[in-house]
Amino acid sequence: MSTATAFLDIALIVAFVALAIGQLLCVVRLFRGPTSGDRVLALDTLVINAIGLVVVLGMTQGVKVYFEVSLLVAMLGFVSTVALARFMLRGDIIE
């Protein structure tokens, strides 16, 4: 095993753990609030962390399709955030 791959392995593990901790913290924030804005942001950050998780998973398993999944999540994940934000601001998301 070369140094590079060993280093990559360690980096991936660190990334995994960091992302998981980040997600857990997001969940904590989501529960604690205190405002709805905090919660929406927590959910949005959770989605961003999930994108990271999927990318890292793709690198670990060497599957290219996972990058497309993460692309999709990145592209559409913000739509629900926008909808939640609109709901908070206007009540009606399509007006």
Add this chain to the structure above:
Amino acid sequence: MSLFYIVLLPFLGALLPGIMNAAGRAACAGVTFVVTLGAFVGLMTNLPAIIAGETVQASIEWLPRLGLNFTLMLDGLGFFFSLLILGIGLLIIAYARHYLSRDDHMGEFFTYLLLFQGAMVGIVLSDNILLLLVFWELTSLSSFLLIGYWKHLPEGRQGARMALTVTGMGGLAMIGGMLILGRIVGSYDLSVILQNRELIQDSPLYLPALILILLGCFTKSAQFPFHFWLPHAMAAPTPVSAYLHSATMVKAGIFLMARLWPVLSGTPEWIVIVTTAGLITMVLGALIALFKHDLKALLAFSTVSHLGLITMLLGTSTAFGAMAAVFHILNHATFKAALFMSAGIVDHEAHTRDIRRLGGLRTLMPVVFTIATVAALSMAGIPFLNGFLSKEMMLEEATHTVLFGSDWLVPVLATVGSLLSAAYCFRFIGHTFLGPVRDDYPHKPHDPNMGMWMPPAILAVLVVVIGTAPFLAEPFVKLVTASLLGAAAEVPDAYLAIWHGLVPALYMSIIAVLGGLLLMLVFAPLLRAWEATPRPEAKAIFDWVVNGAAALAGRVIHGLHNGAFTRYAMIAMVTIVAAGYHAWATGTVGPATRAVQPAGPVPVAGWAMLVAAVIGMVVLHRNRFLALMLIGIVGLMVSVAFVFLSAPDLAMTQFTVEVVTIILMLLALNFLPNRTPVESTLLRRVRDGGVAILGGLAAFALSWHYMLRDAVAAPISEFHLANSYKGGGGTNVVNVILVDFRGFDTYGEIIVLGIAALLIYALTETLLDGPVRRKLLNRLPSQPRSGDMHPMMMVVLTRVIMPVVLLVGFYIFLRGHNEPGGGFIAGLIVSIAVVMQYMASGFAWTSARLRYPYHGVIGAGVLVAGFTGIGSWFVAKPFLTSDFTYVRIPPFQEFELATAALFDLGVFLAVVGAVMLSLESFSRLAHRDGDTDSEFPMDIDPSREEIGPDQPDAPVTGKGVG
């Protein structure tokens, strides 16, 4: 003419009266007459073959594997009944033309009548008993329509319902009986069944089959104790009563008993059941008829009585009895139809059928008097009229019949029945036509025009002709009897004659007629005694039973379906868990064959988040907005788990569905309070929680158990993996399953999806003008709203991202056959791209730029998928067979063309249409006509030069919920 045409002609002809209705009453009746005449002539072309003793057959395979074939058979018996149905049908149509008033919808009437006629001819010509059952039910249905023809009369509606209930239940029993019969013989063809007398009668299933079939026959032919529906069906117009309830439909039960006579009769069970039921019906019907004041009710009960007579004759199981039955069917059809039509004329002219208000019509209506008297005297059994002949044969047969070990029971009861029968006939004549002319008729009666009295007159002539010259009818009766008896018995040598010598039957006849006259002399005190006697009222009992059954059904249904989702979920969950536990406890469980996999820290973290979100959901679900976000966590974690478990297809689908769900929920949340109020008691919540935990644990146990073991049978996924590329031309197995292996399922699913979206549209459309919506729109927002309805940032962002998302959607769609993707995901992605425009620039702005309505998109999707499936028919392949090929167009690389992609396009369109239609319907609710629909995509646009007083400033000041 082929038998098919005889059966199909009335059904096809049923389309005509409705069309001809506009052309006038005469045209409407005329076309019905011509159709019936066509069938009648067609029947007559088969007469030579029938006389030669042949059986005419015609057959088309329909569902051969079920034993259900469209086989028709015409023998003497079928010919006889077809003759009655079509011949009397012709007279009835002529009569009804003049009977129905201008207020009655004639086209409707004749349509029903032809439907009934076709069904009836179908019964008597069917060679297949399953086909016979179909026609049998059709007569029940069409007679329901005919009895309830005068929809404005409650008696008509109730009578129709009662007739349908009783005959329908009987039909249900008969289906069971016929299936057993078919099972015993191993064939559903009558021609085969009729050859297997010993096989059927030796079978242990003979008795159940017999009882079930007889239930069907007795209900249809109004035999005791099911006789009560027939008088109530008299609320129908008189032509219907004359046709259905004297000549045809009530004879269907008799016909079936006659048809199956060769194989079912002769056993002690048959003799006891059929003869007893017939005897009781005969006496009881005659007794009730005597005291009825309504002319039609009197005739109805007399019909019941005569049907009992015929049933009894069939029950005796002798060849002579069968011949008497055939002869009486013929005679009864002639005189009873004439009587019904006469009663209808009296009703039509005098405006009443109450016998107490009639009398003395002899001089006012001489023609009708003559017809009715001839027919009634025939029914009474007076010599030189046809009723006398068959009644004497019945009495003759009765003297030889032993029932319950007694040789006097049947003759005495038969004489009593005849006596009562003679009495009500005399009452019919005496109290309607004889006596002094009154001056208090509701309407001054006189003879009607010829069109009305001609049909009964023709029948009355037949009554006299057969009565005086029975030898004319003899060959025909013997022919029919021969085909009834089949191989079971020889046609008796007895001949039809007026004078048989001084036989017991003659004395019984004399007793009956004299006794009938005697009863008439003492009728007034008899009537008082009868009215003082308490009797069970059949309609009250029937209503009580029906209401009781309905109430019971209502209790069961409301117990299960009370409208609360929690109730359904609980019942379903408890049932599933109980059934699963039963399977687990009684089945065998193999040992675990797989090891438990270790869980890394990352999956554990994901799992912890899932659990936290779910528990948080339970605790905090009353805060609706927070609950929605917690659902978001669950959805996200499930998507990531799918990726982790190497199911990128599922992950993409799950994620896009998640986004659409949140948008849909937010649209709904707009109309709901922020918090869910507490509505259930603590006890109920604890109970529901218990059920939920039980369900969760059961699901866990099942998954745990299943994942540790290999499947018992080889999983189908092996097949899919092996054939996906070979057969479907795609390497993405999931997609190939969706569009190819299980394409038909997918086709059904997109149709369901489209229907669901249309329903959402329809429901919200009805809410648009409702008071609830107005109230909701007028409420004050719970928190201050931001002033910017259509922020510039968002508009710009969504415009930029739109083509990118569409491109991704297109890409995902195209490569779906080989890589993760496909029409469904692509449809969701494109929908989200469009929804973003709605959110950014508003409902009105986006709707104005729509080129195709979403309904049309759904429809187009279903059509594209459907036509793709049909396409395979052109190369003689089954529906939805897919094909693929590889083509190369320079300068591109070689690529694949698959019909599955076209199908997937249909899926794509249906998904886009359905998602957008539901979202649009919801947002339409919040959209108000009064809203200032900006023609600009965003409220504040620096590139717009003039910001003058024309500019709508409403958005900037804010106006609550918009």
